[in-house]
Amino acid sequence: MNNKNTIKGLEQGRAKFAYECALEGKKILKKVLIRTEWFEDGNYKSYVERIPMWVKTNGLGSTFAFIKSKRRKEKKGEKPGEKENPKNAYDLIYEQTKQWLKKDEKSLLTINEGDDLVKKIILLESSVYRAITNEVLAFFNWLTRFAEGLIESEA
Numbered sequence: 001m002n003n004k005n006t007i008k009g010l011e012q013g014r015a016k017f018a019y020e021c022a023l024e025g026k027k028i029l030k031k032v033l034i035r036t037e038w039f040e041d042g043n044y045k046s047y048v049e050r051i052p053m054w055v056k057t058n059g060l061g062s063t064f065a066f067i068k069s070k071r072r073k074e075k076k077g078e079k080p081g082e083k084e085n086p087k088n089a090y091d092l093i094y095e096q097t098k099q100w101l102k103k104d105e106k107s108l109l110t111i112n113e114g115d116d117l118v119k120k121i122i123l124l125e126s127s128v129y130r131a132i133t134n135e136v137l138a139f140f141n142w143l144t145r146f147a148e149g150l151i152e153s154e155a
Contacts, residue, residue, distance in 0.1 A: 015142045017103070021096040022048075022146035028092060029151070037081030041089035045151040048093065052140045060133040061122045067094050068118050100139050101132065108132050 024034055025044035032039060054063040070090040072080040080087050098117045101109045108131050111120055124132060 014100075014139055017100055018139060018142035019146050021100075021143055022150050024092060024096070025089065025147055026151045028089060031083070031086050033083075034092070038083045038086035039081075039088070039092055040086040041092075044089040044092065045147045047089050048140065048143050048147045051093070052137055052144065055133060055137060055140075060129065060136060061118065064094070064097070064118050064121055096143075097136060097139070101135070104135060108135060 024039075025048065027034065028039040028041050028044055030040065051063060051067075054066070058066075067090050070088070071094060072085065072087045072091055074080060075085050078085040080091065094117060098111060098115075101117070102111045108128060109120060109124070111117065121129070121132065
C-alpha cells in the first residue's frame, strides 16, 4: 500500500470513528445507556467545539486533566454511570478519545482499558507527545464537523 492510500485509510478510519462518537454525543441529550453506563448532558457539541483550541492553547495534558476534573463526581452511595447518576459529556469525550487512541493504527500510545489517559499522556516523551497531540487534533477535526452537523440544538 502506498503512502497516499495509507493516509486516506487513516482519515477514513478517523472519520468513521468520529461519526460514531458524534452519534453517541447526540444521544446523550436525553438519558441513555451507552455500552454499560448511563449518560445525560446537553453540552457535548459545545465542549467538542472548544477542545481543539484548549489543546492548542494549553497543551494536550492540561486539556485532558481539565476534562478529567469535570467528569461526573460520585454522589453519596452512588457511582457515576448508574441510571440515577448518569455520566456527563466530559465523561463521554474522555472515553471516546481514549478509545480512539487505543485503536489508532499508528500505535502511538499503548493504552489498556483500565489505564488513565491523563497519566499516559503526561508520561510521554516530547516527540511522541507532539505526535499524539496532532492525532487528537485530527480526530477532533472530524468530531467537531460531525457534532455540528448532527446535533441541532443543545439544552
